Amino acid sequence: MAGGSREPGRTVTSKVLAVIEPFEEHRRSLSLTEISEYSGLPLSTTHRLVGELVEWGFLSKGVNGRYQLGLRLWALAQNTGRQLRDAARPFVQDLFAITGELSHLAVRDGFDVLYIERIYGTKRVPRASRVGGRLPMHSTAVGKVILAFEEDWLREAYLGRQLEQSTPHTHTNPARLAEELVQIREQGYAITAEEVRLGAASIAVPVFHTGRVGAGLGIVTLSSQASTLVRHLPVLRGISAQIERATAHIPLETLLGSVLPSRS
Amino acid sequence: MAGGSREPGRTVTSKVLAVIEPFEEHRRSLSLTEISEYSGLPLSTTHRLVGELVEWGFLSKGVNGRYQLGLRLWALAQNTGRQLRDAARPFVQDLFAITGELSHLAVRDGFDVLYIERIYGTKRVPRASRVGGRLPMHSTAVGKVILAFEEDWLREAYLGRQLEQSTPHTHTNPARLAEELVQIREQGYAITAEEVRLGAASIAVPVFHTGRVGAGLGIVTLSSQASTLVRHLPVLRGISAQIERATAHIPLETLLGSVLPSRS
Structure with missing residues (x-):
């Protein structure tokens, strides 16, 4: 052609x-x-x-x-996924207002997580995510939680690839990652400490749409506070449920995020 | 070609x-x-x-x-004007947090205002602006304030055009608009009531960059509260000054907004 x-x-x-x-x-x-x-x-x-x-x-x-x-x-480009972003944004804002921590929402795009919303204040946290930015799924809490709830074939295809080592703390052993993802699926949340950026820790919960995991909702804090991250779980789960209700009416085909790993 | x-x-x-x-x-x-x-x-x-x-x-x-x-x-597209949006966003958020009203930031693009940031809660206000959306300059508070502080030739070129009548309340008489813009320049803020959307009123102040008006910062409320909008002026001016300080280091050429009216 x-x-x-x-x-x-x-x-x-x-x-x-x-x-x-x-x-x-x-x-x-x-x-x-x-x-x-x-x-x-x-x-x-x-x-x-x-x-x-x-x-x-x-x-x-x-x-x-x-x-x-x-x-x-x-x-x-603002028209892309506007319905989803408009519907979700006030809730991500609530999450930030309640926790005071950097709050973000990410979807899967191919084998990456793509950050579509991010609310933060003046508090300094080592930055990794940015709106429109991509990060590996296995080293981020939002990515891990999406990967954990995704279909088996996708998770297997992901773990069969070369996994990027962003920091010395990034989990890259496929067998151990597979175990970690089973545990994340059981407990319903993911926590990472310094896997994508030194000094930062995060926690994330899944957001479902039409019975599938559609997004990951998370917060990022200093890694020194990693052990206290679980205290944010009730808020994260409550806000996730609100986003699910607010986006349930949006047809799947107008949502962000691809069903197939289009870019590997 | x-x-x-x-x-x-x-x-x-x-x-x-x-x-x-x-x-x-x-x-x-x-x-x-x-x-x-x-x-x-x-x-x-x-x-x-x-x-x-x-x-x-x-x-x-x-x-x-x-x-x-x-x-x-x-x-x-997230890379477009990222520096400006990243720098300004926390302050627009502060404006929303303090006033509880829909808060937005707009730049001039050609003869339109283009909304680049917009923070809102669950309170219902008749919507006109959306991020990435355009509106006429003469019927919006952010647009009026930019127009008022812009260079003479641009203001004259604008007023020489056919001016869209969005509602029965839109000011479209060029001579009276010119007088209104002089007054806005003197008082340092613009107020509109139902000029772009019935039921909504707004107030805006200029944000300067390198001695020129770079953006308009405003809030939108129900038109029933139009008469009390001036009480938000101290906050608007304080936040505008903060945005000016936070964006002063950003080179003009990487800012959003065109210097010439490229699209008329």
């Missing part, structure tokens, strides 16, 4: 996407030369595509001549 | 964007036929482009066979 491209083997859509992709990893603004280098496209092609994307508002050109993702793209 | 397209007069980039555009207006999922109709592209072209966009994660196909914007697009 050349898709009308003059360069064989690469569709024009893939070239447009190649121009956008560098902005996934490099979160600041990029120069035309940098976009050309990262995308592997000739400068002339990059120049033309970038120009068209700027015209649409997909990219924007700063006063320094560098490019960043445009406001129109940002506004467009 | 045919851009390698087989259909003259339309670049391939514009076709890719034409497939995406229907998702701006139609916020739910769309069928292939609908995307083809809205984009004006043949079904075969639509099929191919949609397939490529799904593969990338730009669109996703639901269990009902309909398409929606994908998670990867949403995650990508």
